[in-house]
Amino acid sequence: MSKQITRDDILPMERYAAIRRDKAREITAIKRHRRMPIGPEAMIYFENYDTMWRQIHEMLFIERGGEEQIDDELNAYNPLIPKGRELVATLMFEIPDRARRQRILGQLGGVEETVVLKLGDERIPAEAEQDVDRSTADGKASSVHFLHFPFTDEQVQRFSDPAVEVVVAIEHPNYQHMAVMPKDVRTALAGDFD
Template structure:
């Protein structure tokens, strides 16, 4: 997928006019791009449309209209767009209760590296997490991580041929496996891969 440029973005005025339609389109698009991994973890897979929406929303919220500010947002979000050989996702650990969340994050150090996807007949692909910055320390992991999953040509070919896709986590304090993922999710994610 091509990275976004300023030419791909709407002005603040244009976006204000088109926002309701774009928001509805993106929400519908995202339905098959989320994987709930048990009660407390979610993978939200990004692509060019979801990233464009995030950038447009940030520009709107921050009232950014100058070239430098727009480029800063593009530079921050473009790395979330998959390149055809990988999938990219936001991995979120979610607890409503703050005390419970704090305890869980202390027990889940390293969980971001134990999230996996697996094409049927192939080895799991583990997340390469937080390449932009460290989000964990010796005391706890973060509630939000950015993950990249790199696929081999054989895995991509198998997905395009209809192979099932599974997802899970194999951390000692959070073990989840969904096998297979719903067909609509598999198809949406396979569409991000070229091969």
């Protein structure tokens, strides 16, 4: 689904508050089939219209910025909705212990440039969102990265072929892990292509 979220899609906050719990359950069910771990520290969440619709509403609800905040949230999150021939993901390093998190992220500068989706023997390198630099000059990575995986028409067909293995890998020298994409995730993501 490549539809963009517009101001017309934004609910008044009192109306959103009334459905917030139901939406949270609904999106949790959707996300269950749109995420996968990559190694012990990283989780990749594949985004779509529904996940970004809720994210925008949550930001508006929590921050209470009113009308002035809406355009900022639309500009921040619309780029994370797949545009027909791509998958879009949030890569998160989920490390609860603060000291350990700082130590690990301190060694992962540029990790966003090392993520790849493999279709059999074909590689689709991730393109990092360019909104802000997610790695510092001294080599520390952010715990959150936004990634685009651009597909050709042929790659979309291969992605839908159950005989072709799909793997997501992080190939950073200090974090080399990969995971085969589960069938339920592949099925959910196939709907992101127009």
